[in-house]
Amino acid sequence: MSRHKSLVALLLSMLVALISLYAYDGRRIQADDFALGKENTSRAEGWNGIPFTGHTIADISAIVSQYSILQSKPDSKEQKIIAWFGNSQLHTINQYKQGEHLAPYWLRKLAPCQACLVPLGLSLSNANPQEEFVLSQYVARSVPFSTLVLEVEFMGFREDGLRGEFSKIASDDLVNALRAYPVGGDLAVLAGGAAKKGDDVGERSGLDSVVQQDVEDYLSGKLSEIWPLWKDRVNLRASLLGDLFTFRNWIFNISSQSERRIIKPRYQRNMRALEDLLASFRDANIPVVLYFAPVRQDKPLPYDRTEYARWKEQVGFLARSYSASCINLEKLVPPQHWGSNFGTDIDFMHFQEEGHKLVAEGLYPVVQRVMR
Amino acid sequence: MLFNSVTYLVFLAMVVMTYWLLPGRFRLWLILAASLVFYGFWRIEFVFLVAFSAFVDYYFSLKIYDEKHPGRRKVWLLSSLSVNLGLLAYFKYTYFIVDNISTLGNALGQDWVFSPGNIILPLGISFYTFLSISYTLDVYRRLFDPVRNFGVYLTYVMFWPHMIAGPILRAHELIPQIVRKPHVNLVNVTDGIKMILIGLFLKVALADQLAPWVDEAFASSPTSLGGLDVWTMAFAFGLQIYFDFAGYSMIAIGSALLIGVHFPVNFNWPYLATSPRDFWKRWHITLSSWIRDYLYLPLCGARFRDSSEGGIDVQTNERKTGFARLTIALIITWFIMGLWHGAAWKFALWGIWHAAMIFAYRASSGWLPNVPERFRMLIGWALTLPIIMLGWIPFRADSLKASLALLGRVFEFSSYRVLGFRENFYLLVFVITCGMLVAWFVTYTKIPLLNRAWFRQVGEVVTLCVVIFMVFIFLRPVSQFIYFQF
Numbered sequence: 001m002s003r004h005k006s007l008v009a010l011l012l013s014m015l016v017a018l019i020s021l022y023a024y025d026g027r028r029i030q031a032d033d034f035a036l037g038k039e040n041t042s043r044a045e046g047w048n049g050i051p052f053t054g055h056t057i058a059d060i061s062a063i064v065s066q067y068s069i070l071q072s073k074p075d076s077k078e079q080k081i082i083a084w085f086g087n088s089q090l091h092t093i094n095q096y097k098q099g100e101h102l103a104p105y106w107l108r109k110l111a112p113c114q115a116c117l118v119p120l121g122l123s124l125s126n127a128n129p130q131e132e133f134v135l136s137q138y139v140a141r142s143v144p145f146s147t148l149v150l151e152v153e154f155m156g157f158r159e160d161g162l163r164g165e166f167s168k169i170a171s172d173d174l175v176n177a178l179r180a181y182p183v184g185g186d187l188a189v190l191a192g193g194a195a196k197k198g199d200d201v202g203e204r205s206g207l208d209s210v211v212q213q214d215v216e217d218y219l220s221g222k223l224s225e226i227w228p229l230w231k232d233r234v235n236l237r238a239s240l241l242g243d244l245f246t247f248r249n250w251i252f253n254i255s256s257q258s259e260r261r262i263i264k265p266r267y268q269r270n271m272r273a274l275e276d277l278l279a280s281f282r283d284a285n286i287p288v289v290l291y292f293a294p295v296r297q298d299k300p301l302p303y304d305r306t307e308y309a310r311w312k313e314q315v316g317f318l319a320r321s322y323s324a325s326c327i328n329l330e331k332l333v334p335p336q337h338w339g340s341n342f343g344t345d346i347d348f349m350h351f352q353e354e355g356h357k358l359v360a361e362g363l364y365p366v367v368q369r370v371m372r
Numbered sequence: 373m374l375f376n377s378v379t380y381l382v383f384l385a386m387v388v389m390t391y392w393l394l395p396g397r398f399r400l401w402l403i404l405a406a407s408l409v410f411y412g413f414w415r416i417e418f419v420f421l422v423a424f425s426a427f428v429d430y431y432f433s434l435k436i437y438d439e440k441h442p443g444r445r446k447v448w449l450l451s452s453l454s455v456n457l458g459l460l461a462y463f464k465y466t467y468f469i470v471d472n473i474s475t476l477g478n479a480l481g482q483d484w485v486f487s488p489g490n491i492i493l494p495l496g497i498s499f500y501t502f503l504s505i506s507y508t509l510d511v512y513r514r515l516f517d518p519v520r521n522f523g524v525y526l527t528y529v530m531f532w533p534h535m536i537a538g539p540i541l542r543a544h545e546l547i548p549q550i551v552r553k554p555h556v557n558l559v560n561v562t563d564g565i566k567m568i569l570i571g572l573f574l575k576v577a578l579a580d581q582l583a584p585w586v587d588e589a590f591a592s593s594p595t596s597l598g599g600l601d602v603w604t605m606a607f608a609f610g611l612q613i614y615f616d617f618a619g620y621s622m623i624a625i626g627s628a629l630l631i632g633v634h635f636p637v638n639f640n641w642p643y644l645a646t647s648p649r650d651f652w653k654r655w656h657i658t659l660s661s662w663i664r665d666y667l668y669l670p671l672c673g674a675r676f677r678d679s680s681e682g683g684i685d686v687q688t689n690e691r692k693t694g695f696a697r698l699t700i701a702l703i704i705t706w707f708i709m710g711l712w713h714g715a716a717w718k719f720a721l722w723g724i725w726h727a728a729m730i731f732a733y734r735a736s737s738g739w740l741p742n743v744p745e746r747f748r749m750l751i752g753w754a755l756t757l758p759i760i761m762l763g764w765i766p767f768r769a770d771s772l773k774a775s776l777a778l779l780g781r782v783f784e785f786s787s788y789r790v791l792g793f794r795e796n797f798y799l800l801v802f803v804i805t806c807g808m809l810v811a812w813f814v815t816y817t818k819i820p821l822l823n824r825a826w827f828r829q830v831g832e833v834v835t836l837c838v839v840i841f842m843v844f845i846f847l848r849p850v851s852q853f854i855y856f857q858f
Contacts, residue, residue, distance in 0.1 A: 006562045
């Protein structure tokens with residue numbers, strides 16, 4: 001009798017688990033909505049069919065390839081390229097409406113000759129200075145840009161390391177060039193095939209260079225073909241982690257307005273990466289413009305005031321030490337041009353199109369001056 | 373072949389079905405063929421190395437058994453041990469030895485640099501070497517009659533569920549099981565599937581989810597971390613390695629059970645241990661009993677008939693062995709145990725840490741005789757858990773220097789003001805630790821309501837449902853098992 005009970009319990013569990021998986025799959029949220037908030041939309045800009053902003057490593061890589069070819073043509077001599085790095089603020093519009101554009105687009109529009117000024121908007125969601133340093137080195141190796149613009153914001157200094165997608169650009173050349181820097185070690189790891197947390201690049205990194213790899217790919221691929229639920233596992237994982245995140249926020253009453261503090265080791269690594277970036281472009285004689293990203297002013301700042309002030313001071317000090325221009329656009333975007341993430345959850349990072357225009361206008365005179 | 377992969381599940385299903393469909397006389401050969409395929413999926417060329425090593429032990433064991441002259445028996449035994457330990461030393465310790473010679477040379481102002489070439493560590497060598505040694509020694513001690521069929525012996529060594537990372541089974545535990553011809557048993561099959569599911573859950577839903585946090589934490593510079601960070605790292609890695617290795621063992625036990633082979637339990641809630649000695653009765657039980665029987669007891673001067681299972685737990689004061697000898701045996705055993713885990717001084721430190729804790733426990737075990745047993749156990753657990761967890765720091769840190777720097781932060785009380793990680797890391801480690809304690813409580817509680825049959829049955833279905841759900845979502849060969857590197 002008990003042996004049958006055990007079997008029945010197993011079969012029943014399998015059945016309930018399967019039903020739960022299908023039910024969960026049906027109500028999953030889109031990963032992008034989760035990352036940016038429902039009110040926000042990621043955008044990419046193009047000019048005459050050629051994209052000049054990208055917000056994934058794949059986009060950025062494509063833009064770099066395209067502009068490296070375009071720049072080698074003789075008629076490109078008049079064209080000045082600005083490499084503009086940042087986080088999702090640069091590629092997201094809150095409450096987006098058809099026909100609206102990002103800051104790099106508006107910067108280009110401000111130039112008397114729009115074909116002559118190409119602001120490449122190269123951003124990653126939650127980018128940190130270590131990633132921006134590696135990206136800037138990657139771009140600089142292929143595209144001869146004349147100015148580098150860097151959005152600096154406090155939240156980025158709480159992030160750490162390189163995301164797995166960086167393995168796609170981790171050429172031997174780039175890895176060797178960066179080996180002398182602390183972040184070069186991370187890049188070398190990615191070049192070697194290992195991935196950082198949360199990335200599907202390392203989906204089967206336990207099988208690297210063993211015979212099982214091909215068999216696993218084949219079997220998992222076949223299973224995905226015949227069973228859509230299996231194929232959806234990446235989304236199921238994202239949804240589950242998203243729900244855990246929401247659950248944690250509910251338990252601890254965390255919202256976008258909760259105070260964030262620095263995480264010292266991460267902060268130090270990011271500050272070091274920023275310094276490396278400034279030093280390398282000073283040595284390469286390429287002017288750098290740093291700007292403190294706009295922050296919502298009508299709500300209490302979700303950072304520790306003292307730490308935030310010290311952070312600004314340190315970034316300013318680094319900019320001065322390495323002869324970079326540093327402008328403060330914190331208060332640039334008025335309250336009416338901000339929005340929310342989900343319903344009442346206030347968004348401190350992404351503004352509406354008007355904010356993008358203001359950022360472009362705020363930066364233009366400085367960019368013009370340094371490019372002269 | 374990795375257990376946490378679709379390939380393994382397909383492989384297992386095919387082998388198990390074929391096994392039960394085949395006539396009894398072919399089943400052994402099926403297990404051997406499956407084991408060769410399983411190992412060959414990693415690197416086919418090393419199958420020959422394992423087969424060679426197994427043949428040497430098989431042949432020498434027969435010689436030992438047939439030989440009447442004690443001196444010559446010893447020669448055969450030493451020959452067998454030399455081959456096993458020689459291969460282990462070459463593959464596992466060459467770099468370590470060369471590095472240390474080079475360091476010593478530098479200290480003496482000499483340029484002693486050697487290049488050993490590119491040596492690849494054969495998967496599972498530490499484990500199958502132990503299997504082979506125990507077999508030869510048991511034959512030498514006349515505790516086990518050697519098998520006279522090389523196929524059977526090779527199947528014992530290469531039996532896929534245990535070959536790469538244990539459990540370490542003695543010949544008398546496994547060989548009789550693989551040569552008999554059992555009938556399919558529904559309870560074994562059901563229990564085997566459950567064990568595999570729970571093992572996969574521990575690996576893919578817990579250990580693999582902790583791994584990136586642990587990797588990131590140990591990549592941080594010790595000077596940027598505070599005391600609480602080091603404790604969190606220690607607990608995080610302690611949980612990760614437990615889930616990883618206990619998960620592996622459960623999948624191994626479950627896989628063997630599907631073909632009617634019973635393995636001993638390898639983990640028994642080790643973090644609920646009430647003393648360092650108790651911990652080793654609960655953690656990697658088959659290794660600790662192996663070490664006890666083939667290393668510690670001989671070093672203590674005990675007779676080989678003291679063979680036992682259940683961990684390095686011997687009432688040493690009952691033996692007529694001096695305190696000094698026991699202490700030296702303890703230290704040597706743990707030093708070797710440490711280096712067995714990895715060819716680096718940090719592992720030796722880990723071993724010495726455990727030796728010191730067991731020594732301290734022995735010295736203090738007579739204290740508080742009037743304190744009630746339950747209270748003493750509670751105090752024991754509250755002291756043992758942090759001691760064991762902190763011991764994982766040298767095990768996981770990049771080097772001996774980093775280990776000492778991290779341990780130094782624990783004792784630097786002003787460093788506790790610094791928090792070096794994301795808040796989620798502390799939360800995750802806290803929740804998983806509490807979750808483990810709750811799971812233990814629910815499993816062993818004597819509260820009547822929680823022990824009612826219906827509650828247990830519903831609890832089992834709900835638990836299995838969550839396990840299956842999580843395994844489905846997270847199953848992917850994202851990382852190898854930690855013990856594969858040993």
